[in-house]
Each structure stands twice: as C-alpha cells, then as structure tokens.
C-alpha cells in the first residue's frame with residue numbers, strides 16, 4: 472500500500488514528542504486533503520547534574536527517539552521518513568573512531584559565565600554581530616566552546632566532529648554525519664553574509680575548523696536508518712530527512728499567516744518573538760536592540776528576539792511540585808485569575824532568571840529590590856510572571872517595528888504555551904492588538920511539512936501553509952475594550968527600567 476506518512480520528532484527543553492503526520496481526505500468530502508496528526512510518543516526531557524555541571528540525558532533522548540520509531544510501526548503506521556528538530560545551540564563532540572566524547576552539556580550549564588564579555592574583548596562584539604547576525608546570549612555555542620577552550624578541555628583535543636543535537640541523534644540512527652543549516656546558524660560561528668562557517672573566527676578562538684561539517688538545507692535527504700538500527704527496532708530502513716532542525720525554525724514554517732510580513736511568537740520554554748526576512752538585517756540598531764538573524768527554512772532569515780519565556784513559570788512549578796503542591800498548569804492559571812491585577816512586575820530577560828537555584832525566591836527578591844509588593848501566594852506569583860511576559864512581548868514587538876519599519880496588525884502565537892489561554896488574553900491586551908493562537912504543535916507540523924516536500928507529497932511551502940490553515944482552527948483573542956493594560960505599561964516599564972536584559 473502507498474503511504475506518504477511521516478514521523479516528526481520535536482524535542483523541546485521541557486519535553487519531546489513523536490507525532491505522525493498524514494495527508495488525509497477531508498472529512499466533509501472536499502477534494503483538498505487535511506493534515507492529520509497523531510501523537511505516537513511523548514517523554515519528559517529532564518537534565519542531569521553531574522557534579523558542578525548540567526548535562527542533557529542524551530542516551531535517554533536517543534532511546535526515546537528509537538521508541539518513537541518502533542511505536543509508530545507497532546501501531547500499524549508506515550512512515551516513509553522521519554525528521555528531528557530540537558532546541559538550539561547544543562552539540563555533541565565525536566572522536567576519530569566515531570564515538571561520542573563525554574556527555575553533551577546543557578545550555579544552562581554555568582561554565583559560560585562571563586564568556587560573552589571575554590569572547591567579545593578577544594574578537595570584538597561589533598564584528599561578531601556583523602558576521603553572525605546573532606543576539607548575544609551566554610549559551611550560544613561559540614561561548615560554550617570558548618569556555619571549554621579556556622578550561623583547556625582535553626575533549627576538544629580529541630574532537631573530530633561537532634554535531635548539533637538533531638544531527639547527533641541522526642548520526643547514531645543512520646551512521647551519517649550531517650550538519651543542518653538552521654541549527655548551524657544558532658552557533659554564532661556561522662558567517663551569515665558569506666553563508667559558510669566562519670573559519671577565521673573559529674581559528675582565532677583556537678578551535679579546529681575541521682570539526683565543522685558543511686551545512687545542508689532543510690529538506691535534504693541525509694540517509695536512511697542504518698541496517699543495525701532498523702534491525703534493532705524491527706522496522707524498515709526509512710529515510711532520514713534534515714528538516715528545519717532548529718525547533719524555532721520548524722515552528723515558523725507552520726505559522727498560518729495570510730501575508731508574507733507577519734509577527735509571530737513561538738511560545739514554549741522560551742518565547743521567540745520575530746518576523747520573517749529574505750536577508751539578515753545587520754543594521755547597528757539590531758545589535759543595539761540585541762536581536763538575532765537566525766537562518767530559517769526556504770531561504771529565509773528570521774529576525775527575532777529570545778525572551779526568557781515560560782521557563783520562569785516551569786521553574787516555579789517544579790518547586791511547587793517538589794513541595795507536594797499538585798498544581799497542573801490549568802490550576803495555576805485559575806489561581807492567577809483570582810489575584811489582583813498589575814501588582815508587581817519583573818523584567819523576564821534579566822539574566823538572574825536564567826538558571827537560579829530557587830526561582831520563587833529570585834522573583835520575590837527582585838520585587839523587593841525594586842520596591843514593589845512581594846508576590847507571596849502561588850496565584851500572585853503566576854500573575855506577576857504572566858503579566859510581565861505580556862508586557863515584555865509589547866516592548867519587544869515595538870522594538871522590532873522600529874527595526875523593520877513595519878507595523879504588524881497582530882501577533883501569531885504558536886507552541887505549547889498557547890494552551891495557557893490567560894497568557895494569550897494578556898498578550899492581546901498588552902499589545903492592544905489581535906492574537907491568533909495556533910497550532911500548538913507548530914514545530915512538529917513544520918517538521919512534517921518539510922518532510923512532505925522532500926518526499927514529493929507536497930509541492931511547495933505555500934501548499935503546506937494552506938494545508939495547515941485548513942486543518943487547524945485558530946483561536947482569536949481580541950484586546951478587551953477599556954482595559955487598564957495600556958495605562959499599566961508605563962508602570963511595568965518603570966518597575967523594570969534598571970534591570971539588565973542581555974549578555
């Protein structure tokens with residue numbers, strides 16, 4: 472029987488999932504197909520602390536991807552290919568015998584502390600921006616590698632290849648070492664104007680340029696499951712497609728926008744607020760406002776800013792879970808709704824929230840230091856986080872409008888965070904504009920679309936977008952009339968003005 476089904480692995484910092492995608496007949500008998508997605512497998516992604524250092528549980532991630540492939544076939548599906556997208560910047564090093572060196576670090580590992588300043592004084596901040604186009608975030612691959620170099624890590628001495636997370640997992644499934652373009656651009660070692668690895672920079676940092684593999688475009692067929700993997704799983708050697716392997720870029724592919732110029736917010740552990748461009752925007756104001764130009768699928772660049780996002784809430788929830796308070800996200804939202812509005816604000820992008828040992832105390836201390844009421848109850852804490860994020864989105868959207876000289880009518884929100892309807896509503900109110908929310912599983916869907924195109928099941932990106940629009944209804948949030956949000960924006964700005972917001 473003929474199958475065009477594909478399997479998408481989307482690995483976020485908080486959880487990973489395998490979704491099966493099929494283009495199915497429309498239920499109302501229409502001639503155009505709809506995209507049917509079925510969850511095959513889902514797993515928590517929990518980092519592991521080894522002494523002073525924070526790592527990914529990479530063996531578990533590889534195992535869970537294998538479980539996902541096996542489960543898809545066991546459930547009677549026959550995907551012709553799979554693709555993996557994940558969070559950015561992280562990597563594994565491979566030695567000359569093809570084996571993994573050490574345990575891949577988590578981007579929140581503290582070894583990069585001070586590395587932005589140190590690296591910039593070594594090679595120049597302006598130059599680094601002009602060549603990479605990226606926002607300065609302490610966890611960018613360049614700073615992780617420079618930290619290893621400064622520590623004279625023996626691992627670097629024996630590293631033959633650097634594989635970013637999806638490429639790393641693909642390598643152990645297929646035996647093929649590949650490097651996918653969108654992920655390569657998250658390293659800050661990729662030259663966005665020359666469109667190749669920045670060898671002079673790599674050499675100046677004392678890194679070995681031969682570790683870096685020539686990038687391939689999203690949609691490239693990189694190989695098949697190896698004989699041994701196929702045998703281990705009892706499945707056929709299906710195709711491995713390099714999708715837009717950076718999760719943010721896969722999500723952008725699935726944004727159901729109706730014009731070519733739109734603003735989006737990919738809302739998961741991080742909040743990525745941006746807009747699509749044909750070329751990187753390297754104006755000095757982009758450096759000043761600290762935005763990124765990340766490589767996207769279909770020859771695009773994404774002008775966007777990383778906002779700390781729901782990570783802050785996730786960490787509070789983790790602490791409440793540890794205290795035995797059994798709140799689900801739905802409970803947390805309900806508690807927040809009962810609280811007084813606009814009481815205290817944080818600047819979500821203050822680096823103090825990057826990885827504090829105790830997020831709840833960190834927020835309380837910050838409010839105390841800025842002379843605001845200290846959120847004590849769970850609901851007050853959640854309300855403070857969600858209102859602050861919504862106002863931060865306004866701040867960043869307005870800054871993006873200054874950079875592009877474009878006014879955006881509203882904001883497309885996608886990702887797991889849109890299940891938080893209060894956040895969507897707050898965002899519409901804070902912006903004073905419409906929010907269109909959906910789809911939730913944007914990264915997995917964008918991952919599928921790129922596979923469909925690579926396999927010849929879809930002709931173009933445009934067909935893919937139309938498919939998404941037909942298949943997933945959007946939730947529309949209009950700003951509420953007469954709300955206090957506009958007046959309260961200046962209170963947020965006053966409360967957060969003094970706070971440090973970038974690396």
Ligand code: ADP
Pocket residue numbers: 482483484485486738739740741781782784785800801886887888889890891892
């Ligand atoms: P990532 O891919 O970065 O791991 P997701 O896109 O899965 O992140 O989004 C995770 C976030 O979605 C969580 O931090 C949480 O705030 C939010 N979320 C998940 N489920 C719900 C829910 N049922 N209600 C409200 N928010 C939710």
Ligand code: LRH
Pocket residue numbers: 483484557558559560578717718719739740741743777
């Ligand atoms: C979101 C994301 C983001 C990166 C961060 C490390 O999942 O990929 O785009 O900056 O993780």
